[in-house]
Amino acid sequence: MVKNCNFIEKLRGLGLRPTKQRVKMCEVLFNREKTFHFTINDLVKMISEEMNEKISLATVYNTVHAFEKKGYLKEITINSDKSYFDTNTSVHHHFYDEDTHELIDCDENDIDPVNIKKNITGKKINSVEVLVKVASDNQNQKKLN
Amino acid sequence: MVKNCNFIEKLRGLGLRPTKQRVKMCEVLFNREKTFHFTINDLVKMISEEMNEKISLATVYNTVHAFEKKGYLKEITINSDKSYFDTNTSVHHHFYDEDTHELIDCDENDIDPVNIKKNITGKKINSVEVLVKVASDNQNQKKLN
DNA sequence: AATCTACATTATAACAATTCTAAACTGTTG
DNA sequence: CAACAGTTTAGAATTGTTATAATGTAGATT
Structure with missing residues (x-):
């Protein structure tokens, strides 16, 4: 299991300030055995349920897009319903x-x-x-x- | 050039009533040398510019989906911004x-x-x-x- | 040809996903 | 610690799309 401190380093390495919200999101997204797919709505739910935390919807959008831009997340093209993301970037x-x-x-x-x-x-x-x-x-x- | 009458037959063959709007849309979409890709918005513009006609946005959506359902148009998945369609159904x-x-x-x-x-x-x-x-x-x- | 009816069209409202805004907040640098 | 650029935030705005409900119409039946 990756510790918070590593996410802080990881974020710095990507040129992103390791804010509370970003580190929390890293924990939810990357502190896992397996990669997975999610929508923004899924992620907001996970944050509130798993972390008992409240991060603004706008921040979740901002951060997911920041991660994607840095290649830390990948967007998957399925249908035009909504955006799907993948923690498996290969x-x-x-x-x-x-x-x-x-x-x-x-x-x-x-x-x-x-x-x-x-x-x-x-x-x-x-x-x-x-x-x-x-x-x-x-x-x-x-x-x- | 395919004449209107053929579109009327074509529509009937698909089990779609050949309404004025549907025939117009057929002309815009299929009266061409080459197949092409479009969004609903593109199509609305084409109808008003090329045909100097006004078809309700709801009708354009309805008709495109009706055509798609019958295999007369094909939806393509590019990104999640909006829906793209293709007149090449192969x-x-x-x-x-x-x-x-x-x-x-x-x-x-x-x-x-x-x-x-x-x-x-x-x-x-x-x-x-x-x-x-x-x-x-x-x-x-x-x-x- | 008049009537009937199921299907179509329409303007508009509603909706859901996403982006924008602008004020408040915070990590980092000096 | 002061300053500032980057970040978060709630809520508003925007965008693409679907639902609604009244009106219109194609095509069959009389």
Whole structure:
């Protein structure tokens, strides 16, 4: 487990002042075994529930964007509903469950490497990301409600 | 050039009443040499500028979604700001130029078919989309934004 | 052709996600 | 510790989109 002091160092290293709010957010986001996906709303809930802390919504937005800009978080493109973020900043693919709106990391072995045979001239490829949208296979699904 | 009458037939074939508004929108969207990408706002502008016509914003949303549902338009996932649509409904992928924020269709030959080896149990795959983010090849310059 | 009705259109209200504002606060530097 | 630039904050504003409810219309039925 990473201690607060390390987050302070980490933040300084990124050129971000280690404010109370930012350190708290680091704890919520990065003091974990596994990486995960979240929306701003998820994160606000986590902060208030897990940390019993109140950070202004505007600050959560500011900080998430600051982290993203520094490459400490990654935005994932799913649908135009809302923004999703990932604490796993490596290049990897996703399944998106359209029923549950759940986002699941693809295992490295789930998808063969994507082979791009031709590129835009004068451009270099920054990332190649695959989004596999899935939904319930049940055709005769009963509508409850 | 496709005549109105054909759009009327086309709409009927899709199970959509060929209203004045829908036929107008077909003309703006499909009476072209090449397919293209657009936002709702783009489309509203095109309707008023190219057709000198006024269609209610709600109708534009309704109709675009109706077309999408029938497979006459395709939604593309770029970012979460707003929805983008594509008059090219075939399965294809996109290059996204991070410098110019331009979206470019991948040619069929540009990317090999993506092979998904493992799926989520009980789910069927609805779509597989690849987004290739490219940027200037010049230097190792950081994004300035 | 008049009538009927389910589907469409419309302006506007409502909504949700995000950004802006401007005042108060705080980490850092000297 | 003083000064200041960077940060936080609540609330307002903005943006993209969906819901509402009254009015209009395409196409079938008479």
